Amino acid sequence: MLWSIDIGRIAGTVVRIHITFLLFLAWIFVASWVTGGPQAAWNGLAFLILIFLCVLLHEFGHILTARQFGVATPDVTLLPIGGVARLERIPEKPSEEFLIAIAGPIVNVVIAGLLIGLAGAKIGTQHLTAIDSAQLSMIDRLAAVNLFIAAFNMIPAFPMDGGRVLRALLAIRLGHLRATEVAATVGQFFAFVLGFLGLFGNPILIFIAIFVYLAASSEAQLVSIRAMSRDVPVNAAMMTQYATLAPNAHIDEAVDTLLRTSQRDFPVVDGDGRLIGLLGRDEMIRALKQLGPDARVADAMQSEVPTVGARACLEEAFRLLQEKQAPAVGVTDTAGRLVGLVSSETIAEMLMVREALPSGLRFGPWGRRPQGV
Numbered sequence: 154m155l156w157s158i159d160i161g162r163i164a165g166t167v168v169r170i171h172i173t174f175l176l177f178l179a180w181i182f183v184a185s186w187v188t189g190g191p192q193a194a195w196n197g198l199a200f201l202i203l204i205f206l207c208v209l210l211h212e213f214g215h216i217l218t219a220r221q222f223g224v225a226t227p228d229v230t231l232l233p234i235g236g237v238a239r240l241e242r243i244p245e246k247p248s249e250e251f252l253i254a255i256a257g258p259i260v261n262v263v264i265a266g267l268l269i270g271l272a273g274a275k276i277g278t279q280h281l282t283a284i285d286s287a288q289l290s291m292i293d294r295l296a297a298v299n300l301f302i303a304a305f306n307m308i309p310a311f312p313m314d315g316g317r318v319l320r321a322l323l324a325i326r327l328g329h330l331r332a333t334e335v336a337a338t339v340g341q342f343f344a345f346v347l348g349f350l351g352l353f354g355n356p357i358l359i360f361i362a363i364f365v366y367l368a369a370s371s372e373a374q375l376v377s378i379r380a381m382s383r384d385v386p387v388n389a390a391m392m393t394q395y396a397t398l399a400p401n402a403h404i405d406e407a408v409d410t411l412l413r414t415s416q417r418d419f420p421v422v423d424g425d426g427r428l429i430g431l432l433g434r435d436e437m438i439r440a441l442k443q444l445g446p447d448a449r450v451a452d453a454m455q456s457e458v459p460t461v462g463a464r465a466c467l468e469e470a471f472r473l474l475q476e477k478q479a480p481a482v483g484v485t486d487t488a489g490r491l492v493g494l495v496s497s498e499t500i501a502e503m504l505m506v507r508e509a510l511p512s513g514l515r516f517g518p519w520g521r522r523p524q525g526v
Contacts, residue, residue, distance in 0.1 A: 157230050166216055166238075167228040168209070177233040178202075200291055204298055205231055207264055211302065212238040214260035215253055215314075222249045225476075235302075241476040243317075247324040254317035258303040265299040268292055276300065310340030312368040333376040340369035375475070378504065382467035390467055390503040391484050391493030397422045398432055398450050405446035407437050418480045418496070421454045426490035428483040430454035460485050463492055470495040 157169040181201055186194035209231065215238050216226040222244055229238040244250050268274040274296035307315040316336050323332035344366035351358030382390075396414050398407050398421045410419065411434060419437075421430035432454040440453035459473040460483040470482045474497060484493035 163213070164217070166213075166226050169228055169230040171230055171232045174205075174231050174233050196291070200294065203291075203295055205236075207261060207295070207299055207302065208236045210264065211257040211260050212236040214256040215240070218253045218256040222253070224253070242472065245329045247321040250317055250324075251321035254314045254321065257314050258306050261299040261303040265296045265303075268296040268299070308343055309336070310343040310365045310369060311337060311372045313365070316340050316369070330376055330380045333373055337369040337373035341366050344369065378500065379468060379471055381504070382471050382500070385467040387461055387465045387467050387470050387484055387495060388463065388493065390470075390499045391495045392499050393493045395420065395494060397491075400429060400449065400451035400454070402450045403446060404437065404440050404444065404448045404450065404453065407432060407450055408441060408446075411437060420483060420491055420494060421450055422491055428458060428460060428485065428491040430456045431458045431481060433480055458483055462487075467495070467500070471500060
């Protein structure tokens, strides 16, 4: 995620802090200092750090459960609104998605239980309604916050855990695609409710509502694209006319190619036409600044580029784009030579063309209907 700082690695997962999270901590510290003095500032900062430690444990509940089903978890990022654990894929098997989704809130319930049972925290109506009150002990407030995090995340709306739990339960009867559509609609309804409440109460709810609405729409679109791409050959959405770069070419030559074309990402191929890397516009400009125009393309390129065979289905290329967070997927022939590139843009263009076709008209990868059919 952009504007994030790596702070370490836990159990093989990179932990990152978004710059806005640090700004949020600074703002809370200064605001508390102004209103309550230095002691209030340090207490407020310590409490906030403990909250986000619980959020981190929540995310690792998802991460460690996902690993039990073979789902890789490259990183987790802390944001002012919570944490985001990146899973390389979301399992389509309902039981697996259910367990991964429910694991996070369970962690928060367990933390609250430990604080109550071992640290003597008290939970009552006054604690749940006055979490931000300095009159309550930090232990009581922390237990209440964990229960609130668990309850809030169980709202049945993407990207909250409750939305994924709802989809998993619906998928048992409806299938993954239809369950996603229903869960996304429910999520958008809750987004409108949160936005309406935000108009008469906390304005932050409006921003959360916008985030939830967009996330629900995005989730439904991604699942729809994956479903539509299952029976489509990869050559339906691959780009075959593109400029390539040689690994020993200078960066200034790559810049000239950039200026002469409309490409953003350039495949780097060896003398036999095999894909060995990918050089994007941003990497190219960064290398020009840091290494100079005489640097080699091989010194700046991304060497790990996912590939699929020319006979593969588009679903496989789309899956790699999502899991590897790659700008493009290379398509190779039986000899390993590069014959095309698939990117999010080429898939989007293919889908726009497909949706624009009049009813009954087909061409290209979907075939043309025979006369009289």
